Amino acid sequence: MHPTRFELISSEPESDILSIELRVQLPANIVDLPSLWQAAAVNNLGRRLKCFLRIMLCFISRYCYITQTSFMDLQSTYQHAIKFAAAKHAAINQTIPGTQLPYVVHLSNVAMEILTAHAAEPIADINFTIQLALLHDTLEDTDVTFDELQQHFGDRVAAGVAALTKNKELPKTDRMADSLARIKNSPKEVWVVKLADRITNLQEPPKHWDKPKKEAYLKEAELILTELKGANAYLEQRLHQKLTDYQAYI
Numbered sequence: 419m420h421p422t423r424f425e426l427i428s429s430e431p432e433s434d435i436l437s438i439e440l441r442v443q444l445p446a447n448i449v450d451l452p453s454l455w456q457a458a459a460v461n462n463l464g465r466r467l468k469c470f471l472r473i474m475l476c477f478i479s480r481y482c483y484i485t486q487t488s489f490m491d492l493q494s495t496y497q498h499a500i501k502f503a504a505a506k507h508a509a510i511n512q513t514i515p516g517t518q519l520p521y522v523v524h525l526s527n528v529a530m531e532i533l534t535a536h537a538a539e540p541i542a543d544i545n546f547t548i549q550l551a552l553l554h555d556t557l558e559d560t561d562v563t564f565d566e567l568q569q570h571f572g573d574r575v576a577a578g579v580a581a582l583t584k585n586k587e588l589p590k591t592d593r594m595a596d597s598l599a600r601i602k603n604s605p606k607e608v609w610v611v612k613l614a615d616r617i618t619n620l621q622e623p624p625k626h627w628d629k630p631k632k633e634a635y636l637k638e639a640e641l642i643l644t645e646l647k648g649a650n651a652y653l654e655q656r657l658h659q660k661l662t663d664y665q666a667y668i
């Protein structure tokens with residue numbers, strides 16, 4: 419028997435394919451079809467073919483289950499993170515600058531950019547990224563602490579959100595460069611959230627912004643695009659287009 423996790427439990431007369439009972443236990447992401455074929459090696463070709471078809475059915479069922487489970491995990495992760503973040507931003511009555519919209523609209527827009535980018539060019543760890551997208555402003559804007567994030571979402575998420583948080587102890591002019599340096603020392607998932615954040619923010623600026631402020635904001639966005647080159651081609655293209663469109667507001 420080949421050393422994989424399955425066995426042919428029993429078989430009845432070869433004319434009846436439904437009588438062949440198989441129990442297949444595949445490791446989550448490992449499927450070794452040649453050894454499955456070997457397991458199905460019984461005495462004649464007809465039965466072998468029937469066994470193989472049966473195993474393929476098991477494999478397809480198992481694959482569908484894995485796919486469904488992963489998708490459910492992403493939904494649960496999203497719900498957990500958005501509820502936490504929305505409550506924290508709502509507790510300080512935070513709205514999107516220049517609008518009456520609750521801040522959670524910004525967070526869900528960043529998450530939407532991430533999910534769209536993931537469909538165009540898969541992001542390695544989408545569950546991790548979606549948490550960062552929804553939580554990315556909690557340390558900077560609300561009373562959430564690093565320890566609290568660690569406790570609720572784990573070390574990686576807390577560290578990623580910290581990298582996306584500006585250090586308010588630095589002079590304003592140095593904050594973006596400092597944040598970008600920390601982002602570049604983090605996994606690529608952190609980079610893509612920074613791109614998605616700026617894409618989302620490059621909408622019509624608040625009415626009270628003067629020309630120099632808008633120009634500075636545009637320049638900062640250009641710096642983000644340059645520094646985070648190689649994060650995700652789709653999001654880089656999106657940000658490039660947003661930069662072009664933003665010229666109309668200046």
Ligand code: NI
Binds near residue numbers: 524554555615
């Ligand atoms: Ni943001």
